[in-house]
Amino acid sequence: MKRLVIIILSLFCFSFAKAQIAIDTLSTEALNQLLIEQIERLAEDSDDDADFEDLLDNYIFFSENPVNLNSDEVMQLVELRLLSVFQYEEIQKYRRYYGDFMFLEELEMVEGFDEQTLAIIKPVVCIGNDESKDKLTFNKLARYGKHQIVGRYEQILERQQGYAPVDDSALLAKPNSRYLGSPQKYQLKYTYNYRNKVRAGFVLEKDAGEMFFTDKVSDTIRALLGSNYQRGFDFAGLHLYAKDLGIVKAAVIGDYQLAYGQGLTLWSGMSFGKAGAGSSVMKQGRGITPKGSASEYSYMRGAAVTLGGGPFSGTVFYSNRKIDANVSVADSLDEAELVSSLQETGYHRTIGEIQDRHAIRQQVVGGHLAYAIAHFEVGYTLHHTWLSVPLQLKPSHYNQFYFQGQQLTDQGLDFKYVKGKFAVFGEAAMSHNPDVKAPEPVEGPTQTQAGFNYVESSISTSSTTLGFAGLVGMTVKPAGYLNFTLLYRNYGKAYQNLLGNAFGEGSRNQGQRGVYLGVEAAPAPYWNLLAYVDQFQYTWLTSQVNAPSNGHDYYLRVSHSFSRRANAYLQIRSKTKMKNSTDAMVFSHYPILYTKNSVRFNINYQIGKDFHLSNKAEYAHYHNEDGTNEHGYFLCQDIAYKPESKPFSLSFRYTLFDAKDYNARIYAYESDVLYSFSVPALYGKGMRIYLLGKWKPFSNLTLYARIGRTIYSDRDEIGSDLTLIEGNHKTDLKVEMIWKL
């Protein structure tokens, strides 16, 4: 009898364990899906090739190093938008009433946790004791720390024009017509982590086209590049981070990111902008985070420390790094140097790019003070930036209020109050630039149109050394399944900040005001709705917009779960903004309205245990007042085979796309090797396929390989200038190795 009981019990345990695994794979899918949607939205909203590596790094970090549900670390999930601030409050409330969590399943009993949220956060949380008070010993660091090495190679297999052979004289005549390096991209990354408490690492990277050890250039070119001539890894970064060491809440040496308040004063890394749910419009500053990615722009290099005790905490930081800029000698008499622009791409491939490499030094010093009690938090941020060479932009109407000169001071006050069904937050900031001078007369287009009269009349009053900006918002949750968010922002046209990244249209928190209203609801079981309206005005001209302009952004997304194995969503978006007319018949370019609408349907489903399928269809429509009308279509089928019991998995996608022009382009996130992302903007007419394989020959070694090909049916050459490929196909290859110890 006893044996029988044991057998039954062990059978029960066994089936329970199996069920647990099934839940976990589902969960990772849900988390992946969330990440995919976030990155797609970010890609659509960012104007240029944005770098999401930093963001991706953070998500992957938490999915591999789950946070302890019984500690304050859970706040970091709010910062990554995996939890809403109300859900965080509910977790804390639960812990106060019932004590620490003992099982993950307890989360189901916490108010506001539906199946979807659980699916998303289960892979990134674990149950443990609060270890923040643990003493660190060298022994523990050596024995329990986790090491990881990631090596990656990638390349476009077809030859791009920038890599075509060329002789010296032709290259000197057109110095930026070739890349000096080889077409391969290499990245090597090492990270160390001890229970999320001590982290360290380094990263080395060489982008495609940058010179590696084996690349050769002639002596003439070498002489031309002078001290900028350098081969090997173009980017190297290092970080050492620790937290919860007595009164030292966090400390870092090397590369790091800082994020405080609502991002108006200081937010150096990636920011979500409008992507994501309404309730997460309220930002959660993450304070100091180490930066392990190879993103080459917008980060701090130096040291930072946060000290805390009781309700107070204070941070001081210093950053000193060289940045890329175009330096010219302004005046031949005193040989004063000036910078005409800052380069943000991080690429050093052509002679011009190499000459701009690390041309000036940027130093930032600052700090943040915070006072936090139960539901209320207030913070003050101050930082000061120096450039080694003054920045003087090419004079134009639109950049009249942009940062110029050599020094900039920003300070801001932020607050947050979250209680029960109500959250209110805001930040006010002020910038001071001592170098602002009265604007000089600008040579521009003929100023005959009505829009320019505005420019003329306001020029005289525009020189001020001070700039102001502010935002205030609130979220209310009248019922568990419903919340509304309202946000008002007003960023003065003279507000300058090189390190801010607050909510707004576009990435520049300057010369903009607007109102955002968002709603999140679960109107019926298995149905979710997300919608927002954002109306904004630019109070000054912007690039390619010759008058103050306005626009709006409407978004609606309805999602439904047919079962735990199948879910679908429909997303409709309409965005209207203004841009100069390109009509050749008019004498001066005045802004006209343009609208981009898109409708997307996406369905994901799982077949059996091992197959994950998904379909996506998208339609994009672009039109403007000049009468341009463009349509784009996109259809794809994904098939992923991820057997639980085998050490490999495969993903495949087949895509058809048909978008006449770039304006009707469609962004589609593609599965990629870990720590890398691919969101190609597809336009033209053709098909695209990719195959991604993952193989885990040993428990500590994972290999990835991915090959993708786009075949166009409407053209015989792809791209232009340096990226021109002769032929109708473009093939990309990536290989990655991850080794864990």
Add this chain to the structure above:
Amino acid sequence: MFCFSENLRYICTIKPNNMKKLLLLIFLILSTSNIFAYDFIHPMGGRAAAMGGSSVASQGLWALQNNPAGMANLEKMSLGLYYENRWLLPETAYKCGAFALPTKFGTLGLSFNQFGSSKYNENKIGLAYAKDFGRYLQIGLQLDYLLLKIGNDYGSFSAVTFELGIQSQVTDKLTLGTYIFNPVNFSFEQTLNHEKLPIVMRFGLAYKFTKDFIGQCEIEKDTEREGVSLRGGLEFEAFKSFYIRAGVQTNPGILSFGIGYGIRFAQINVAAQLHNELGASVQVGMIFSLGK
């Protein structure tokens, strides 16, 4: 869109009472270049025709043409015949025959279809195979031989390609399907104007609202046509084995409806499609289940 001049030439041999409609057809072809595509991939069967052409997530014998994965669960050996009189013109008739044999290795199928008249016709012969992998997944494949014949000594042109399909019963109510014709972009060996054979991709779903009420919808992209086509249809089993159906299709815009009736070994489906300018088309399909 296939060579207009050749089409115009053969029009001259057509009876005068059909001339007006045919000229209108040609006019529409020239003005939109959208309505006329190869018919190799035209959905087959009276049920699909009545439901706006939506068929990618349906099962049965005609799945052989519409999404071969759908015949994986066929229970009996079946034979089907289908005739479509498009715009009520004999010159644009569409005739199909299909045969499917379920075996223990999966279902084997043979299909034939022909569009057009003796002056211009498109033919397809297909050899299909479908298999189910558990309750949730069916995969189908069809190898095709395509033959394009143009009268007046213009000759004939052939191509070989294949089609792939998958279907999945995700829940008791929801079935999803995807179908791709010519996924690797084969083309005709030689044609007059180097016409490309299109890639056609469809995906969609069928949802069983109740035991006797089904809704279907799908999207199709044909690489040789502008835009996409959306299709949707509803089917209601009014009495035992008696079905009423209706559907709608965009690009071209068509409204359709039809009825179906089944007795033990045979099933007949009749449909009519209405196009605003071109008028009505009539479709009749019959399926015979053979053996026990």
